[in-house]
Amino acid sequence: MPITLTRLDPTGMDHDDLVDFMTRNEFGFHVRPRLTREEVEAAIARGAYRDEDNDSCWVEHTELGRIGFLRFEDLSEGTPLFDLRLDTPLRGRGLAADVLRAATDHVFTTMDTHRFEGQTREDNIAMRKTFLRCGWLKEAHYREAWPVGGGAPVASVAYAILRRDWETGRTTPLLWEDLTL
Numbered sequence: 404m405p406i407t408l409t410r411l412d413p414t415g416m417d418h419d420d421l422v423d424f425m426t427r428n429e430f431g432f433h434v435r436p437r438l439t440r441e442e443v444e445a446a447i448a449r450g451a452y453r454d455e456d457n458d459s460c461w462v463e464h465t466e467l468g469r470i471g472f473l474r475f476e477d478l479s480e481g482t483p484l485f486d487l488r489l490d491t492p493l494r495g496r497g498l499a500a501d502v503l504r505a506a507t508d509h510v511f512t513t514m515d516t517h518r519f520e521g522q523t524r525e526d527n528i529a530m531r532k533t534f535l536r537c538g539w540l541k542e543a544h545y546r547e548a549w550p551v552g553g554g555a556p557v558a559s560v561a562y563a564i565l566r567r568d569w570e571t572g573r574t575t576p577l578l579w580e581d582l583t584l
């Protein structure tokens with residue numbers, strides 16, 4: 404596995420690098436595609452990068468160095484979620500699949516949970532294909548649930564992987580229309 408997740412210290416030694424990463428990249432499929440220094444610093448101060456629900460890592464690649472940022476979310480809820488952001492010049496090379504595999508290994512080897520979840524916009528095809536490539540299953544398609552500034556809302560699509568699927572390498576199928584009239 405070429406990926407290492409390195410826990411970052413948002414209020415200490417990693418503060419300036421975190422602000423730099425979040426402000427110099429654009430995140431077109433997030434609710435806020437452009438972040439200002441003030442917004443990132445306010446998020447750091449309220450614990451959005453590290454508190455009882457959130458923990459953040461740099462994503463390090465054996466050959467490419469630091470390639471992005473990963474945050475585990477909802478950590479006190481029993482089923483963690485994640486937010487993955489690659490540095491712009493390193494997108495488009497399929498690197499997210501190894502990152503998602505490393506994140507899944509981390510969750511199931513260090514946390515007492517049997518599910519790991521992720522959500523993205525319906526038009527974030529790169530992220531959705533990454534979920535599929537890693538054996539995650541689509542579990543929900545929330546129509547018009549994702550607000551888009553200046554445009555019509557799009558769907559939010561939810562994926563998950565079960566611990567037993569991670570253990571066996573086989574995705575447990577879901578019968579979508581399990582009840583009919």
Ligand SMILES: CC(C)(COP(=O)(O)OP(=O)(O)OC[C@H]1O[C@@H](n2cnc3c(N)ncnc32)[C@H](O)[C@@H]1OP(=O)(O)O)[C@@H](O)C(=O)NCCC(=O)NCCS
Nearest residue numbers: 432486487488489494495496497498499500528529530532
């Ligand atoms: C989403 C993200 C992590 C994906 O990373 P990536 O590994 O660079 O993704 P790629 O662009 O290489 O695309 C992954 C796959 O989707 C395919 N793909 C991407 N865009 C596509 C499109 N518009 N149509 C069809 N296929 C597409 C790629 O061909 C690739 O396919 P492969 O697995 O067969 O090689 C990265 O783009 C990113 O950090 N974006 C900003 C933050 C974000 O949106 N994060 C998701 C929220 S959790």
